[in-house]
Amino acid sequence: MKSGKIIRIENDLIIIKIISDNSIIEIHRSNFTFVPNVGDSIEIFKNDDETIVTKMDQESETSNMNEHDDGINIDSNGNMYTDEPEFNGKKVVNKFMYCILAIFFGGLGLHKFYCRKKEIGLLYLALFWTGIPWAISIIDFIIALTKKADSNGNILI
Template sequence: MAKIIKLDEYEVVIAQDDHSTVRFPYELLDFTPEVGDLVEVFPDGDSAIIFKVDQPSKKQEDQISINIVNEQTNNQTQYAGYMGGKVVNKWIYFLLAFFLGGFGIHKFYSGFTGKGILYIIFSWTFIPSLIAFCTCIATLLKPADAAGNIIVTA
């Protein structure tokens, strides 16, 4: 790789890799030379063939290209930042709430043990059964992620 270092009246001065300089007339160039252009010089008998090497523009040099790939393989870590909720399988939670919701088994499954105990204590009033039925409907309306999980809040 060589570099144009000087433009004389009739000649172009090119510095080569071995720190030597060569002079060529403008007629050998098929481009308008400028000081600092990078060129390839190929000797051809008594003359030479000179090609300009494309240089990246300043704008391209200053750009930073960042490619980040972040794949989550553990579904629990996807929801780690969600406060107050637990990740559960939608259909297991629905079936537990529908068939055993009056006793709060779906609350035990989702990790809300305190609420599960309250459901058991008040199960004789059938109020937990009514709440569990409403929970079933709400569970059916929640969209699940690719793994079939939903977030259940207290």
């Protein structure tokens, strides 16, 4: 059994952050015994051929949060989540903030620092005087602008 928290819902795929090792997994909606919502604390029961996901009761959820309360944040809906959520190597960022940083400060790489891609941000900063990072940041802006945001206004970069 593993415990986790639902961090994103995409059609029939539910994206879950496992508390014990901070990994991210996807589980199909049909494996849930309840209607999932972002922020729900869950327990995952898995064997060779079946996965079942149940919602944690309030008492288990409270004790579980107390055990792993390092890096916990609260979003605008009051849901708790851990710091720096990641999915397939991509970072979860606020779409509006990323776009603002990309269009106004993209040549300096601030949007890359915002999505915790420090090496690329430093490269943008080192080459800002050439104008190349400014042009690339406009492309970054357009790409981010066309991505569909989740219910919290977040996208994967």
